[in-house]
Amino acid sequence: xxxxxxxxxxxxxxxxxxxxxxxxxxxxxxxxxxxxxxxxxxxxxxxxxxxxxxxxxxxxxxxxxxxxxxxxxxxxxxxxxxxxxxxxxxxxxxxxxxxxxxxxxxxxxxxxxxxxxxxxxxxxxxxxxxxxxxxxxxxxxxxxxxxxxxxxxxxxxxxxxxxxxxxxxxxxxxxxxxxxxxxxxxxxxxxxxxxxxxxxxxxxxxxxxxxxxxxxxxxxxxxxxxxxxxxxxxxxxxxxx
Amino acid sequence: xxxxxxxxxxxxxxxxxxxxxxxxxxxxxxxxxxxxxxxxxxxxxxxxxxxxxxxxxxxxxxxxxxxxxxxxxxxxxxxxxxxxxxxxxxxxxxxxxxxxxxxxxxxxxxxxxxxxxxxxxxxxxxxxxxxxxxxxxxxxxxxxxxxxxxxxxxxxxxxxxxxxxxxxxxxxxxxxxxxxxxxxxxxxxxxxxxxxxxxxxxxxxxxxxxxxxxxxxxxxxxxxxxxxxxxxxxxxxxxxx
DNA sequence: CGGCGTCTTGAAGATTTTCAAAACTGGTGG
DNA sequence: CCACCAGTTTTGAAAATCTTCAAGACGCCG
Numbered sequence: 001x002x003x004x005x006x007x008x009x010x011x012x013x014x015x016x017x018x019x020x021x022x023x024x025x026x027x028x029x030x031x032x033x034x035x036x037x038x039x040x041x042x043x044x045x046x047x048x049x050x051x052x053x054x055x056x057x058x059x060x061x062x063x064x065x066x067x068x069x070x071x072x073x074x075x076x077x078x079x080x081x082x083x084x085x086x087x088x089x090x091x092x093x094x095x096x097x098x099x100x101x102x103x104x105x106x107x108x109x110x111x112x113x114x115x116x117x118x119x120x121x122x123x124x125x126x127x128x129x130x131x132x133x134x135x136x137x138x139x140x141x142x143x144x145x146x147x148x149x150x151x152x153x154x155x156x157x158x159x160x161x162x163x164x165x166x167x168x169x170x171x172x173x174x175x176x177x178x179x180x181x182x183x184x185x186x187x188x189x190x191x192x193x194x195x196x197x198x199x200x201x202x203x204x205x206x207x208x209x210x211x212x213x214x215x216x217x218x219x220x221x222x223x224x225x226x227x228x229x230x231x232x233x234x235x236x237x238x239x240x241x
Numbered sequence: 242x243x244x245x246x247x248x249x250x251x252x253x254x255x256x257x258x259x260x261x262x263x264x265x266x267x268x269x270x271x272x273x274x275x276x277x278x279x280x281x282x283x284x285x286x287x288x289x290x291x292x293x294x295x296x297x298x299x300x301x302x303x304x305x306x307x308x309x310x311x312x313x314x315x316x317x318x319x320x321x322x323x324x325x326x327x328x329x330x331x332x333x334x335x336x337x338x339x340x341x342x343x344x345x346x347x348x349x350x351x352x353x354x355x356x357x358x359x360x361x362x363x364x365x366x367x368x369x370x371x372x373x374x375x376x377x378x379x380x381x382x383x384x385x386x387x388x389x390x391x392x393x394x395x396x397x398x399x400x401x402x403x404x405x406x407x408x409x410x411x412x413x414x415x416x417x418x419x420x421x422x423x424x425x426x427x428x429x430x431x432x433x434x435x436x437x438x439x440x441x442x443x444x445x446x447x448x449x450x451x452x453x454x455x456x457x458x459x460x461x462x463x464x465x466x467x468x469x470x471x472x473x474x475x476x477x478x479x480x481x482x
Numbered sequence: 483c484g485g486c487g488t489c490t491t492g493a494a495g496a497t498t499t500t501c502a503a504a505a506c507t508g509g510t511g512g
Numbered sequence: 513c514c515a516c517c518a519g520t521t522t523t524g525a526a527a528a529t530c531t532t533c534a535a536g537a538c539g540c541c542g
Contacts, residue, residue: 012477015296020246025361026416035255035389064411064465071389071391073395073396074476076395077396079391079392079395079396079540081388081391093381093384096377096378096381097378099381099385102385102388103388122463129373130491132370132373132377134336135377136338136373136376136377136380137337138339139377139380139381139384140334140337140338140380141385143383143384143387144340144343146384146387146388146391147312147322147343147344147387149391150312150320150322150387150390150391150394151314151320153394153395154314154320154394154438155314155315155318155437156315156322157244157496157497157498158497158498170274185340185414186298187520187521188520188521188522189471189520189521191372196391196394196395196396197395197498197499198500199520199521200263200498200499200500200501200521200523201497201498201499201521202521203521204522204523207522207523219507219521223272228264235315235509285509393515398528398529398530399529399530400529403506428488428489429488429489429490430489438530438531439531439532440489441489441490441491441530441531441532441533442490442529442530442531444489444491445490445491448490448491460488460489460538461537
C-alpha cells in the first residue's frame with residue numbers, strides 16, 4: 001500500500017525546520033532522544049504518506065518536498081484541504097484527538113519525511129503545556145481558514161473562487177525571484193480539486209484570466225500581472241499582503 | 242447594538258448543564274467562585290450575543306433557548322456554521338486563541354445565558370490541563386465536521402446537501418415523541434443559509450421531498466417518512482444513527 | 483379584517499457540468 | 513533526430529443545475 005524507501009536519518013540537531021516548530025520547546029536531552037524515536041523515509045511522487053481511515057502511528061515532519069492533504073469524495077473526485085511543504089509538520093491533529101486519519105496525504109514530488117513515534121510525541125506533549133497550546137492555536141487557525149473556504153464555496157462562483165485561490169497561493173507560498181510568479185506548481189486537476197469544481201471549468205477560468213491580462217501562464221507557471229484586478233475579481237472584503 | 246436584559250443569576254451549583262461541560266473539572270472552591278465571575282442575561286429572539294470582529298470578554302453558557310452561529314457573506318447572505326442550544330457553551334474558541342470573534346451569534350428564540358468572565362475562564366484553563374485537552378478535542382471535532390461540509394459544498398448538488406442536512410438534524414437534535422418528527426424548527430431561510438443555497442431552491446427541494454413522500458411538512462414541522470430513501474438521496478457513504 | 487412576514491410557484495437567464503474530440507508536452511526507444 | 517505514446521491541457525457544444533426576479537398564497541397577530 002505504501003511502497004516507500006527508508007533512508008538514513010537526518011539529524012534533528014541540525015534541522016532548523018524541526019527547531020522552528022514544536023521542537024523549540026524541548027530541552028537538550030529530549031531533543032537528543034528524538035533521534036531514538038524516529039525513522040526517516042523518502043516517499044516518491046504520488047505515494048501515500050497515509051490514507052483516510054488509517055490509524056496514526058507517527059508524527060510526520062517534512063524535511064524536503066511537498067505534500068497535499070485531501071478528502072476523497074464522490075466518483076474519484078478529491079477536495080484538497082491544504083498543501084504542506086518542507087516547513088511543516090503534519091498528522092498532529094489525529095494524534096492529539098486519538099482519532100483515525102480524516103484526510104489522506106500524498107507526496108506531490110519526491111518527499112523526505114522524519115516520522116516521530118506517536119508514543120514519544122504524546123509523552124513530549126504531556127510534559128510541555130506550551131506545545132499543546134501552540135497546536136490548539138494551529139488547529140484553531142485551520143478551522144477559521146476552512147470556515148472561510150466554506151463561505152466561498154457556498155456563495156461565490158468559480159471565477160471568484162479561482163481568483164481567491166490565486167491570492168491565497170501568492171500569500172502562502174510566495175513568489176519567485178521576479179516577485180510576481182507563483183512559487184508553487186500545481187496541475188490543472190489540483191487547481192480544480194482545491195477550488196471545488198471540474199477540471200474543464202477551472203481551465204476555462206484560467207484562460208479567461210490570461211486573456212484578460214490578469215495573469216500570464218506558461219504550462220504550470222503562473223505570473224500575476226494585475227494584482228488589483230485579481231483582488232477585485234476575487235471579491236474579497238479585505239486582502240492583506 | 243446588543244439591547245438585552247440582565248437578569249438574576251442562575252446558580253451554577255444547581256445547573257446540570259454547566260457541570261456536564263467544563264465545570265466537571267473544577268473543585269468545589271472554584272465552582273463556588275464561578276458565581277462571582279459571571280453575569281446572566283436574557284437575549285430576545287433575533288438579538289446578537291456577539292458579532293464577528295468583536296473582542297471576546299465572556300464565555301457564553303447557554304442556560305435555555307437556542308442560538309445560531311454564522312458567517313456573514315456577500316449581499317446580506319449568511320452561512321450558518323452551527324446551532325447551539327441549552328446543552329452547550331460557546332465562544333471558547335476565540336477566548337483560547339486570544340482572537341476576535343470570527344462568527345456572529347444570534348438568539349433564535351428568547352435565550353438565557355450565563356456569561357463567565359474571560360480572565361477567570363483563562364485562569365481555570367491554566368489550572369486544569371484536562372480542560373484544554375477537552376476543548377482541543379472539541380475544536381478538532383468541529384474541524385472535521387466543517388471539512389466534511391466543505392466536501393459536500395464542493396461536490397454535491399442541492400438535493401443531496403438538503404437530504405444530508407435533514408439527516409444531520411435528526412442525528413444531532415433528535416426527534417419529538419413520535420420518533421420521526423424533527424425536534425428543531427428552522428425557517429426556510431435558515432435551511433438555505435445552512436445548505437448554502439438560495440431560499441427558493443431549498444423550498445423547491447423540500448417540496449419535492451414532500452411530493453415524493455420522503456418527508457411530510459406542516460409549516461416548520463418536518464416529519465421523516467422514509468429514512469432509507471433519505472439516506473440514499475443524501476448519497477452518504479456511511480450513515481450511523 | 484388588514485397588514486406583515488414567511489412561504490410557494492413560475493419562468494427566464496446565468497452558471498456549471500459533462501461528454502467528446504483535439505492539441506500539446508515530455509519522455510522513450512529506434 | 514524523429515516517431516510514438518501516455519498523460520495533461522484545451523476547446524466546443526449540449527444538457528443539467530441553480531439563481532434571480534416577480535407575483536401570488538398563506539398564516540398569524542393586532
